[in-house]
Amino acid sequence: MNLLKLRKMLQEFLLEDIGELDVTSQTIFPIEQTSQGVFIAKEDGIISGLAIIKEAYHLLDSTIEIELRFSDGDRVSAGDTIATVSGPTSNLLTGERVILNLIQRMSGIATVTNRCVEALNDASIRICDTRKTIPGLRMLDKYAVVTGGGKNHRFGLYDGVMIKDNHIAYCGSITKAVKAVREKIGHMVKIEVETESKEEVLEAVEAGADVIMFDNRSPEEVKEFTKLVPKGIITEASGGITLDNLATYSGTGVQYISLGFLTHSVKALDISLQVKEGNKKSSFNE
Numbered sequence: 001m002n003l004l005k006l007r008k009m010l011q012e013f014l015l016e017d018i019g020e021l022d023v024t025s026q027t028i029f030p031i032e033q034t035s036q037g038v039f040i041a042k043e044d045g046i047i048s049g050l051a052i053i054k055e056a057y058h059l060l061d062s063t064i065e066i067e068l069r070f071s072d073g074d075r076v077s078a079g080d081t082i083a084t085v086s087g088p089t090s091n092l093l094t095g096e097r098v099i100l101n102l103i104q105r106m107s108g109i110a111t112v113t114n115r116c117v118e119a120l121n122d123a124s125i126r127i128c129d130t131r132k133t134i135p136g137l138r139m140l141d142k143y144a145v146v147t148g149g150g151k152n153h154r155f156g157l158y159d160g161v162m163i164k165d166n167h168i169a170y171c172g173s174i175t176k177a178v179k180a181v182r183e184k185i186g187h188m189v190k191i192e193v194e195t196e197s198k199e200e201v202l203e204a205v206e207a208g209a210d211v212i213m214f215d216n217r218s219p220e221e222v223k224e225f226t227k228l229v230p231k232g233i234i235t236e237a238s239g240g241i242t243l244d245n246l247a248t249y250s251g252t253g254v255q256y257i258s259l260g261f262l263t264h265s266v267k268a269l270d271i272s273l274q275v276k277e278g279n280k281k282s283s284f285n286e
Contacts, residue, residue, distance in 0.1 A: 042270035049106035107269035113148025
């Protein structure tokens with residue numbers, strides 16, 4: 001994860017939430033009042049995005065002390081203390097919501113990715129993400145997939161060619177589309193072609209695709225199609241694959257399975273910040 005980009009993102013997120021000032025925390029608590037707080041996991045899962053706690057709080061106040069108890073990719077259980085923080089009470093509370101929103105989402109993505117890897121139970125096939133991410137959060141979403149044991153697909157339209165059904169329909173054929181792209185791009189850019197039939201797979205092979213995707217195909221079809229693809233071409237399956245049927249794709253011979261639901265409909269992992277003052281504990285998790 002690019003820390004320079006992360007800091008810029010966090011600055012924008014904090015400004016969006018705080019505006020001119022946090023009228024609640026900054027009017028209730030004098031800046032000299034300090035507290036300790038703990039980030040607590042409220043359910044089991046895979047943690048991701050811990051650098052956000054440090055970077056966000058240090059943007060608000062460089063004197064805030066942070067101790068991380070886990071590393072990204074670690075498994076946490078309900079009740080585990082993920083991190084401890086200490087500093088001005090007002091600043092701890094001002095940064096709380098932005099931090100929680102991000103690490104809850106990222107940990108949810110990491111957790112479901114890990115579940116998919118375990119459900120598939122096939123080390124020869126890699127689980128990967130798609131471009132179905134929240135605009136503005138792609139770097140964080142894709143980082144979370146990696147911490148959960150998955151791999152990244154292309155990051156955007158700029159770093160890989162993906163010829164889909166609409167491209168093929170408008171161009172006229174897979175062969176024409178691949179030829180048009182190959183004449184204009186450099187040798188460092190790979191070309192992926194989406195296919196839906198045996199005939200399209202064979203055409204993509206003949207056209208010289210670097211990656212061939214089997215779109216919305218059954219495990220039986222995926223197994224059949226992979227046998228048509230030479231070893232030098234990467235294979236991928238996508239579409240219609242869920243956590244419930246993922247295990248049926250084990251042993252099909254495909255190299256990657258891309259899953260949009262890892263990021264587009266993820267359930268956040270429940271995490272809260274509990275701020276302590278003396279012997280009194282208050283939960284701030286609105």
